[in-house]
Amino acid sequence: MAKLALAATSGKSCKVLLGLRLLAFSATLSAAIVMGLNKETETFVVGKVGNTPIKATFTAKFDHTPAFVFFVVANAMVSFHNFLMIALQIFGGKMEFTGFRLLSVAILDMLNVTLVSAAANAAAFMAEVGKNGNKHARWDKICDRFATYCDHGAGALIAAFAGVILMLIISAASISRLVQPNKSCSTTASPSVVP
Amino acid sequence: MVKLTQRLGGLVLRFAAFCAALGAVIAMITSRERSSFFVISLVAKYSDLAAFKYFVIANAIVTVYSFLVLFLPKESLLWKFVVVLDLMVTMLLTSSLSAAVAVAQVGKRGNANAGWLPICGQVPRFCDQITGALIAGLVALVLYVFLLIFSIHHVVDPFLLRKS
Numbered sequence: 047m048a049k050l051a052l053a054a055t056s057g058k059s060c061k062v063l064l065g066l067r068l069l070a071f072s073a074t075l076s077a078a079i080v081m082g083l084n085k086e087t088e089t090f091v092v093g094k095v096g097n098t099p100i101k102a103t104f105t106a107k108f109d110h111t112p113a114f115v116f117f118v119v120a121n122a123m124v125s126f127h128n129f130l131m132i133a134l135q136i137f138g139g140k141m142e143f144t145g146f147r148l149l150s151v152a153i154l155d156m157l158n159v160t161l162v163s164a165a166a167n168a169a170a171f172m173a174e175v176g177k178n179g180n181k182h183a184r185w186d187k188i189c190d191r192f193a194t195y196c197d198h199g200a201g202a203l204i205a206a207f208a209g210v211i212l213m214l215i216i217s218a219a220s221i222s223r224l225v226q227p228n229k230s231c232s233t234t235a236s237p238s239v240v241p
Numbered sequence: 242m243v244k245l246t247q248r249l250g251g252l253v254l255r256f257a258a259f260c261a262a263l264g265a266v267i268a269m270i271t272s273r274e275r276s277s278f279f280v281i282s283l284v285a286k287y288s289d290l291a292a293f294k295y296f297v298i299a300n301a302i303v304t305v306y307s308f309l310v311l312f313l314p315k316e317s318l319l320w321k322f323v324v325v326l327d328l329m330v331t332m333l334l335t336s337s338l339s340a341a342v343a344v345a346q347v348g349k350r351g352n353a354n355a356g357w358l359p360i361c362g363q364v365p366r367f368c369d370q371i372t373g374a375l376i377a378g379l380v381a382l383v384l385y386v387f388l389l390i391f392s393i394h395h396v397v398d399p400f401l402l403r404k405s
Contacts, residue, residue, distance in 0.1 A: 167336035
């Protein structure tokens, strides 16, 4: 009876964790894709020769800014990590070294939560400089000319921050799972060792 | 004997992280340089940029937190909270460091596509001090990653080494 109750609670929390991982995977993947495809081209008048205006075309792309490149790469890596963890949970089955598996999942989750928080924050502060400019350093803002670029970037940032919060919850759950070393989260039920 | 060296190692790491974070805060706060060309004189201070302000605040929080945890007794039940708080503090450190590095990189190299000129040519001493503060922040981050693994080992026993 106690074993049945243990299996029931283990199943429900496992499903919640799987759902959270799916959400985090989709959030970070969409952030990477939206920022990766962020590009806008605009034509401006830069001067006049006599009566004819001279136009120049400027492009705003994500890879002009190293912080955004880091953002795309880090979000892609974190979504890949979540994808691996989902696959492990569904297809893992009875694997050896359950203790080592729990520890490696917890450590990988921790590393990835720091990675995605670093990427989201770097991109957020660079976007703030781009949106408001900085009069001390004489940097002009670019969002008044490239409005669509800034909007897409803001959407990607919101998705990344949602991914950060989700990854934090997932990481806390993985660490708390270390406390009970006999619970393993696979759908093909592994026999739990009764202490 | 093993437990004593473990606890001593944890204390040494945390004290080193406290010193590194404190150094980062002090280095960034005292960076201030006046430069003048022709009749215009500018003052470059850390509070001009929002990312540097966030860096100072985050590292100040880490300094205070490390100082408080240094005095936590060994058998206290709060060590389980220390694991979670260590994770959040590591997140804080890494996010503040990456934001400050991203903005400092624009200050050093400029951004040709956006028309932003680098400012390090006019205020070199300011830039050097900011670089020093960022390096101290990186040291604090690395120490805290070790401390995170350390405090997890203190609270749980992932390799099932202890016989209960």
